[in-house]
Amino acid sequence: MSDRAPVVVHILLVEDDPGDVAYARDVLDDHKVRNRLTTVADGLHAMACLRREGPFAGLPPVDVILLDLNLPGVDGRGVLNMIKADPVLARIPLVLLTNSTLDQRMLSDLQLPADMYMQKPLDFERLVQLVRRFDDFYLCVERVAIPS
Numbered sequence: 001m002s003d004r005a006p007v008v009v010h011i012l013l014v015e016d017d018p019g020d021v022a023y024a025r026d027v028l029d030d031h032k033v034r035n036r037l038t039t040v041a042d043g044l045h046a047m048a049c050l051r052r053e054g055p056f057a058g059l060p061p062v063d064v065i066l067l068d069l070n071l072p073g074v075d076g077r078g079v080l081n082m083i084k085a086d087p088v089l090a091r092i093p094l095v096l097l098t099n100s101t102l103d104q105r106m107l108s109d110l111q112l113p114a115d116m117y118m119q120k121p122l123d124f125e126r127l128v129q130l131v132r133r134f135d136d137f138y139l140c141v142e143r144v145a146i147p148s
Helices: 018-030 043-051 076-085 101-110 124-140
Strands: 010-014 036-040 064-068 094-098 116-119
Touching: 010 043, 018 036, 036 043, 043 064, 043 076, 064 076, 076 094
Parallel strands: 010 036, 010 064, 064 094, 094 116
Antiparallel strands: none
16 A cells, blocks of 8 residues: 555646536536646647646646637647647547537547547546546556656
C-alpha cells in the first residue's frame, strides 16, 4: 500500500455554453471532486491551455480533455485534429461531448479518434470511471516531465 496521496487530475473542459459549464462545475462540486477543472470556450484557448501558453503558462499539464465539437472559431474537429497531430498532446485521454445518442453513434461511425463519447449534460458516473482509471494509473507510475 502506498503512502502517497492520489494524484489530482487536471481536467480541461472545452465548452462554449455557459449553462453546460455551470452544470459541469456543479456536478463536480456536488460530488466533492477535488480535481482541478479549467474551462475555455473556444478552440484557440483550448490549444493555448494544452500547450501552457500565455495566461495558461502557470497551469499544470492537462490530464483529461472534455471537448465539445460545436465551438466558435476553431471548432472541436479542428482542435481534435491539432491534438492528434501533436505526439505529446495525443496521449491525453479525450472525451468528445455530444448533444444526443444519435450524435454519439454518428461520431463513432466517423471513427473520430476519441477515447470516449459522452452525451451532455455530463454523465458524472462515466466521468468518474474515466478519471479513476487515469488516477489509478498515475498512482503506480511517476509523472515524467515533458520538455517544452
